[in-house]
Amino acid sequence: MASPQDLHLATTQSYDANPTMEDERLKAHRIEYEVTLRTILDHLPKDRATKILDVGGGAGPYSFALAGQGHNVTLVDLSSSLLSLARSRLSEDLNVRGPHRILEGDALDLVGLFPDEIGTYDVVLLLGPLYHIMSTDLREKAIHQAWAMVKEGGWLFCAWVSRWAHYRDVAMREPRRLAAKRAFYGLHAKDGDYVRVNSDGSPVHAMHHESPANMPVLLRKLTGREQVTMVGLEGVLAGGLDRLVNELHGEAFEAWVQKCLEAATDEMSWTMSDHIMGVVRK
């Protein structure tokens, strides 16, 4: 069986092999992007630039948007190809405001990467690494490391993919799979781990699907803060229901953004989102 480190490498290689696919992802999920970005912006002071660390930021969808609003953003990711896309976006258009620094690095070693910047960030984003780190201890380590970088009074934003999202995806793409892979889904119900393998059995891509009920429990345990806000990033449009909404523009699209923001923090609704973000103040 592959170790968490082998799976780490396989996932990085899969992002490196096809960076454009990830870069295009949020164009097909504009609601997730808007709900995430607006939730982050709502927590930022309006009168000053803040210092932001975007960990697992990929080609920088949030880094560029936040830098564009004048914030000082450091973008970190494991995938050198996604980071190259971010760099080329900056070099192709000198008018674009982008991240101040673009660095290859691991969410598991932020303290090693930035030893002089512990506790100095107004905001740390961990929107991606917890989707792929394939061990409970290492996921906890990533949250610890991200929390260590946040300054007193600053905010941690930390996202997971929901376990239920995977079942909705299977139902839409390959509904027979649930019965056909009974043994696998017995394990998945317990650990939420999903590894795609090659014909020779070597891992290609690894995903962790977290139980929504566990997300706030983990955040409270690892940050020591009781006040945790959970945000469902697709709002009421989880499970691919955003497909037609994604084609809308102007007022028609904005009405859906507002409806999804309304549902995002509703206790009865966030648990059914595909991507779920926890927000904690230090």
Ligand SMILES: C[S@@+](CC[C@H](N)C(=O)[O-])C[C@H]1O[C@@H](n2cnc3c(N)ncnc32)[C@H](O)[C@@H]1O
């Ligand atoms: C689904 S993408 C998310 C990108 C972006 N943050 C977003 O929300 O759209 C997951 C990202 O996490 C990165 N990643 C996965 N594990 C990581 C780790 N241990 N450290 C840093 N980045 C990691 C991947 O390379 C990829 O860019």
